[in-house]
Amino acid sequence: MRQRLINASIHTGLLLLALGFIAPILLMVIGSLKPDAQVLVEAGSLKAFFPDTISLQNYRDVFARVDFGRYLFNSLLINICIVAVGLAVNSLAGYAFARMQWRGRDRIFALVLMVMIVPIEAIAVPLFYQVTLFGWRDTYIVQIVPFIANAFSIYLFYTFFLGLPRKLEEAARIDGAGALRTFVAIIVPNAKPVFATVAILTFLTQWGAFLWPLMVTSGEAVRPLPLGIAAFYTMPPLQWGDIFAFGVMMVAPILILFFLFQRWFVRGVASTGVKG
């Protein structure tokens, strides 16, 4: 009986904690469905979670006030390019560090590891000068290229490839496959979990990119979703319902992606953990 009581109180505590974390997301979803006038008024009370009326008016407003489709297209294009090209580049780099013998390999790998701790904010200004010099401002390229090579992705690939049995590659070499062929035909199919992990992690970080796009773009034409949501703050009247609706639509693709690849994601994180 006592044990039951303890269990019950522990679970209640955990439940409250979970509610605390999920509340902002709930608030956003519910807020996006409420008439705009009620959003701020009810924000301080429990009523925020229980709307009297539900409407999709905020969503309609979003499409009327900004070109949501454009922002979504930009975000998808930029992210898909970063993920796809990034997978190719970083996996090849990880493989070269893990398996190939070349002069200076260990020193360069140490450099790569060091780069891992440098945040984008630290190099944003010099990078800004560089891309201005290239004449890349206000393009897609400027939002893609700097984020393709990623030290953390290289490190994830590196640790995974170290754990793959070397005999597989030797068998392929004896069977007559060259280095690239071995990589494509033997290594990649056996490294699906790490590819999935890197893809999802890259997508998650880049989807919310704000500072860099703000610095290097000026028009709606190439700006991604996070800048789209920011546009509302500069457009009077300030309508929180619209911002919430935009937020829901911005988060939705990530949630869908996560649920679709959840199995891969969990397995990928687990396997890189074990192998690393």
Next chain:
Amino acid sequence: MSKVSFRNIGKIFDDGTRAVSAFNLDIDDGEFVVLVGPSGCGKSTLLRILAGLETATEGGIHIGDKLVNEQTPQQRNVAMVFQNYALYPHMTVRRNLEFPLRMMKLSGADMQKQIERTARLLGLEELLERKPGQLSGGQRQRVAMGRAIVREPSVFLMDEPLSNLDAKLRVQIRTVIASLQRRIKTTTLYVTHDQVEAMTLGDRVAVISRGHLQQVAEPQTLYRQPANIFVAGFIGNPGMNVFEMELQALDENNCAILWGEQLIPLRNGLVAGIDLRDHIGKRLYAGLRPEAFCNVATLREAAASGIRIPAEIESIEALGHESLVYFRSGAVAVDTDSFGTSRDQPARPCMVARLGGAINPGAPNLRAGTKIDLGLSPEQISLFDENGIALKTHMK
């Protein structure tokens, strides 16, 4: 099909470890040669050097008449079976077999023909659409062999291919390998640490220790005429009993072996055709196979013609058809593994005799602590000089 030559091969790894020294071996076209030795002796390194997975730091590798040191594994046209199979886990058996053919850019029809032929040869027809994860150990082993032979290589390399299998399957696959090699007649180099595999599979067996070739010969020769103490102790299970032998001159024409406290006189000073009178005063080692001994109590005729030595039984391993009797006698056995190295040589006071089915370990007169007389014939003694080299070969 091709002959293979190792010429003065040496290998020093990047960390400075020397794995192989001045290794010479010629393998005939279609011959099956087994490299055998304790783990870490350099046998796998030699195989990998031949495969092109490692480079030799000294010497040359020839396949056919060509020096292949600089060639890639593919250019050498060798195929290899790995210890842990190294099948491509994401491909079906068919695709595994297809992969080397695809690399050769064969046409689709030719590929299918080769795959079907190989599958028939190894009984893989039913397994073609399965993935390696769905196969048993023995089946994976057969697929690994299939992948190696499917492209008809000129040399077939096997790196301890049976060591991951259980004992029963090992015997089965061993037979498969033997009959396969007889049928396809491809030059084969097979690496193992298991001497039963070496003795049963090889046309010739090369014994390697610490990176040096010790002896290469047909299995039976290796067993009967070991070139040195290492081979004597390594081949045979249990290996040859080797002990330091003391010789005493009786008079001008006769000498005797001092065995413990007992003098064993020799007729004309001869042992195994070697006149020991020339060696009096020198250090000599004698070797005796466990089966050279007999129990004098049960075999009178042996006792009459041979040497009798008193022995005290240390322990008995009854195996059913025979018994291994570990005994102490006056002689102190030499550890054959560490002979000739700077390592301390732990003395093995026990010797071992293999006695036939007549012995009953349950019998009250044969158990640990019992004293018995063992008989042996001087003809069965192998002799080694102070460096551990067999006297016969030495004198040739």
